[in-house]
Amino acid sequence: MEGQVMNLQLPYFGAALGMGLAVIGGGLGIGRLAAAALDGIARQPQAVGPIGTNMIIGAALIEGATLIAVILCFMIVLMK
């Protein structure tokens, strides 16, 4: 039974699936963030400076969580 599970390469499957899910989450998050920031800039073009700064902070936080998930997936592959 154990041999069969290893032959199916389930750890790789799990890591790939996890990577994809993490990227979907991060992409949706940053996409919504950029959309909202562009909306704000379009309404109030003079606020481009502060909006851009706050957008970078939010993007960095979302990206950080996504990248930690992706690294954990990568470590599953390495330590399989």
Place this chain on the structure above:
Amino acid sequence: MRIQEAQRAAEQAAEHGQQAAEHAAGHGNDIGSTILHHITDSRTLDLFGYEIPLPQIHLGGLDLSITKHVVMMWTAAVILILLFTISFRARRLVPKGFTNLLEMLVVFVRDEIAIKNMGEHHGRKLAPYILTVFFFILTCNLLGLVPGGSTATGNVNVTGGLAILSFLLIQVEGIREHGFFGHWKNLVPHGLPWWVLPVLIPVEILGMFVKPFALCMRLFANMTAGHVAILAFLGMIFVFQSVLASAVAVPLALGIMLLELFVAFLQAYIFTFLTSLFVGFSLHPAH
């Protein structure tokens, strides 16, 4: 006699099976281990096909050997020292040529990163540290794209060290501005109802450590991921064993390489930006 023969035959069969399995797994593992070899630290310096062994130092149980990434960090430091001393040796009011580019970057980092997030007074005071970290990360990132070089910032220990420095800067500047107890009181916003505190204080203490951890992981992951992508695209040529694969793989790798050039600047910006932002939070807490 017959038992011995049977045993030997079984051993031989097992050996054959193992060899066959290793051979079958060989292709996939080969690319994987080549990629890993390129992104991980090693005790030899690979320079255009030559493997230069580096000195190994063991001091009282501590392994203080010089490794590939240590050499790359030293290279970055030497490049920066030489670049800035030579460029700014002739002091002019209006710089010329390459010095102009450097001055543009320095002024950008000072005004848009340090002063913007930490205020005029602290921004000017801490600008030298922020500038040092910015140019060090930028040079380390760019050295990873040069033939014969490797990315020191793609090593979690290097980024961890930089993140620990950021953590210390955040705490020390907060303590220097508000006093030891005042700094810890600023951990939570003032004027909250008391029953929120048991929930908020652990969360804020956790956040104190999560910020530098995220800084460390962001830089490490960004630099590693780009190099893995480049090598994976180039590895397609060897996986498919065909010249036609290079027609697809090389343009894709070139595209990722150009993206990496942008990411090298972006990550240096993000790291210093977030460091000065967190120092700014610690200096001017929300009331």
